[in-house]
Amino acid sequence: MCDTLRVAESRTGGIRARARAETIDEMKRIARRQLGEHGPDLSLRAVARELGVVSSAVYRYFESRDHLLTALIIDAYNDLGECVERAERSVPRRDLLQRWLVTCRAARAWALAHPAEYGLLYGTPVPGYAAPADTIAPASRPVLVLTAILRDAVERGGPTPTDRLAAAVRADLGRLSAEPGYAGVPPAVLARGMIAWTEVFGALNFELFGRLTGAITDYDAWFEHQLKTVAGLLGLSR
Amino acid sequence: MCDTLRVAESRTGGIRARARAETIDEMKRIARRQLGEHGPDLSLRAVARELGVVSSAVYRYFESRDHLLTALIIDAYNDLGECVERAERSVPRRDLLQRWLVTCRAARAWALAHPAEYGLLYGTPVPGYAAPADTIAPASRPVLVLTAILRDAVERGGPTPTDRLAAAVRADLGRLSAEPGYAGVPPAVLARGMIAWTEVFGALNFELFGRLTGAITDYDAWFEHQLKTVAGLLGLSR
DNA sequence: CTTACCCGAGAGCGGTGCTCTCCCAATCAG
DNA sequence: CTGATTGGGAGAGCACCGCTCTCGGGTAAG
Numbered sequence: 001m002c003d004t005l006r007v008a009e010s011r012t013g014g015i016r017a018r019a020r021a022e023t024i025d026e027m028k029r030i031a032r033r034q035l036g037e038h039g040p041d042l043s044l045r046a047v048a049r050e051l052g053v054v055s056s057a058v059y060r061y062f063e064s065r066d067h068l069l070t071a072l073i074i075d076a077y078n079d080l081g082e083c084v085e086r087a088e089r090s091v092p093r094r095d096l097l098q099r100w101l102v103t104c105r106a107a108r109a110w111a112l113a114h115p116a117e118y119g120l121l122y123g124t125p126v127p128g129y130a131a132p133a134d135t136i137a138p139a140s141r142p143v144l145v146l147t148a149i150l151r152d153a154v155e156r157g158g159p160t161p162t163d164r165l166a167a168a169v170r171a172d173l174g175r176l177s178a179e180p181g182y183a184g185v186p187p188a189v190l191a192r193g194m195i196a197w198t199e200v201f202g203a204l205n206f207e208l209f210g211r212l213t214g215a216i217t218d219y220d221a222w223f224e225h226q227l228k229t230v231a232g233l234l235g236l237s238r
Numbered sequence: 239m240c241d242t243l244r245v246a247e248s249r250t251g252g253i254r255a256r257a258r259a260e261t262i263d264e265m266k267r268i269a270r271r272q273l274g275e276h277g278p279d280l281s282l283r284a285v286a287r288e289l290g291v292v293s294s295a296v297y298r299y300f301e302s303r304d305h306l307l308t309a310l311i312i313d314a315y316n317d318l319g320e321c322v323e324r325a326e327r328s329v330p331r332r333d334l335l336q337r338w339l340v341t342c343r344a345a346r347a348w349a350l351a352h353p354a355e356y357g358l359l360y361g362t363p364v365p366g367y368a369a370p371a372d373t374i375a376p377a378s379r380p381v382l383v384l385t386a387i388l389r390d391a392v393e394r395g396g397p398t399p400t401d402r403l404a405a406a407v408r409a410d411l412g413r414l415s416a417e418p419g420y421a422g423v424p425p426a427v428l429a430r431g432m433i434a435w436t437e438v439f440g441a442l443n444f445e446l447f448g449r450l451t452g453a454i455t456d457y458d459a460w461f462e463h464q465l466k467t468v469a470g471l472l473g474l475s476r
Numbered sequence: 477c478t479t480a481c482c483c484g485a486g487a488g489c490g491g492t493g494c495t496c497t498c499c500c501a502a503t504c505a506g
Numbered sequence: 507c508t509g510a511t512t513g514g515g516a517g518a519g520c521a522c523c524g525c526t527c528t529c530g531g532g533t534a535a536g
Contacts, residue, residue, distance in 0.1 A: 014503090015502090015503085016502075016503070016512095016513070020513085020514095023514095039364070040362075041279075043491085043492070043493090044492085044493065044494090045491080045492065045493080046492095053515070053516090054515065054516055054517070055492095055493085055494085056494080056495080056496090056514095056515080056516075056517080056518095057514065057515050057516080059493095059494075059495085060513075060514050060515080061514095064493080064494075065492095065493065065494090119362055122449070123361070123362035123447075124278075124357055124361035124362040124447050125447055125449070126277070131449075139449070195460070198440070198441070198444045198448070199440070201444075202436070202437070202440025202441070202443065202444060203436070203440070205440065205443060206436045206439075206440060209361075209362050209363055210436070222433070252534085252535095253533095253534080254481095254482070254533080254534065258482085258483095261483095281522085281523070281524090282523085282524065282525090283522080283523065283524080284523095291484070291485090292484065292485055292486070293523095293524085293525085294483095294484080294485075294486080294487095294525080294526080294527085295483065295484050295485080297524095297525075297526085298482075298483055298484080299483095302524080302525075303523095303524065303525090
């Protein structure tokens with residue numbers, strides 16, 4: 001079996017496996033660069049060209065162009081998730097408001113630093129492309145950070161599970177409440193968390209992809225205002 | 239000059255001009271359908287194929303694929319603008335809140351009915367594509383409707399031009415205030431209007447393009463809540 | 477009726493994603 | 507150390523794409 005062999009090689013850090021991993025990293029690096037320069041219609045041939053290799057060689061490493069994109073997406077989710085998690089960890093656990101603010105600011109900073117990859121994650125979905133199953137775990141990392149804040153808020157009696165907003169939105173979050181990362185948060189609070197999340201990403205999407213760029217100059221102030229408004233919505237005022 | 243000839247023909251409604259207009263309409267109709275079925279990477283050859291014509295023939299009517307897309311975009315803007323304007327006209331002028339609600343609901347209804355075209359207008363911008371000048375007039379039609387509501391609100395002393403939000407956002411809306419459609423609205427109020435607009439479109443974008451589809455089931459209630467919150471923000475509470 | 481021209485057909489160019497075969501060289505087993 | 511195995515690059519090729527060019531027929535204008 002070639003799979004077992006490959007596992008054995010990577011276990012022992014075989015030369016061939018290392019070279020393969022390096023090639024894959026190099027291809028992703030080039031693809032990431034081209035994505036930032038020439039937009040989301042990534043050309044596999046162009047990647048091969050820049051790497052000094054014929055186009056068919058790329059298929060030794062990625063099944064298809066979509067698989068290459070998927071790899072980039074997973075990396076991006078993980079990178080964003082790591083940034084967000086690190087930022088949130090750097091704040092005292094008891095300061096819920098600060099945890100919220102820092103989390104969202106980290107997400108925005110990452111998005112502004114990697115606009116192309118952010119577009120891949122949160123832009124208009126590519127019609128032919130369906131996100132494979134192995135993207136949903138990395139994709140939920142930022143959401144889980146927010147959920148943890150919400151859970152702590154609930155535990156200290158913060159957000160009451162019923163208010164105007166929660167009553168207006170019926171979210172089918174039963175199965176989510178059952179999963180480990182989301183346990184301890186009532187569905188109504190989860191619903192409010194999702195709304196908060198969409199507010200933040202709505203603001204970010206507008207800043208990055210908005211058509212009215214130029215009319216608004218101080219996005220920093222706008223984003224900060226948005227954050228605080230939503231924080232009040234979540235009952236994180238203190 | 240062929241341009242003068244074409245103008246003369248269209249003036250007199252010449253047979254040739256009429257046939258040409260019908261062909262253009264048919265091509266746009268087909269393109270619109272394919273856009274809805276196969277996503278935004280529209281194939282000019284596929285349009286030609288469906289019309290039973292060789293691909294080069296399309297270039298008699300549209301300079302390039304981008305020009306065809308631009309024509310679709312302008313039509314879509316005008317269609318959306320017409321829907322919004324008509325809805326807003328059907329409400330008594332003095333009922334500012336209702337005018338606001340009806341306007342936004344019309345925009346949402348149009349977006350849900352034409353998701354592909356909505357994506358063309360407000361989705362992630364295509365990297366290579368720069369919106370030509372003749373799109374900005376149609377594109378501003380919905381914004382002008384909102385601006386008119388704001389102006390009426392200002393005239394009856396509704397939204398005070400300074401508050402937390404307007405103070406937090408510095409919008410460079412001086413030149414806008416000078417243009418006819420935006421006259422009579424202080425820049426600070428315009429800034430709030432833009433924020434309101436982005437809130438509405440943020441909610442719509444999430445409903446149409448969101449990755450978490452399935453978690454939220456009652457988008458109607460959500461959107462309505464969003465509308466009323468933002469209306470309060472605009473001082474349209476009555 | 478003659479002239480001008482609109483416009484479809486077709487070939488062609490360079491690009492794309494992807495498949496297939498060939499074949500060399502690095503690796504591993506004995 | 508030798509021979510079998512296999513990873514992976516090269517290259518040709520297929521179908522598609524946007525776009526350009528030329529050619530020629532039918533039609534409208536004068």
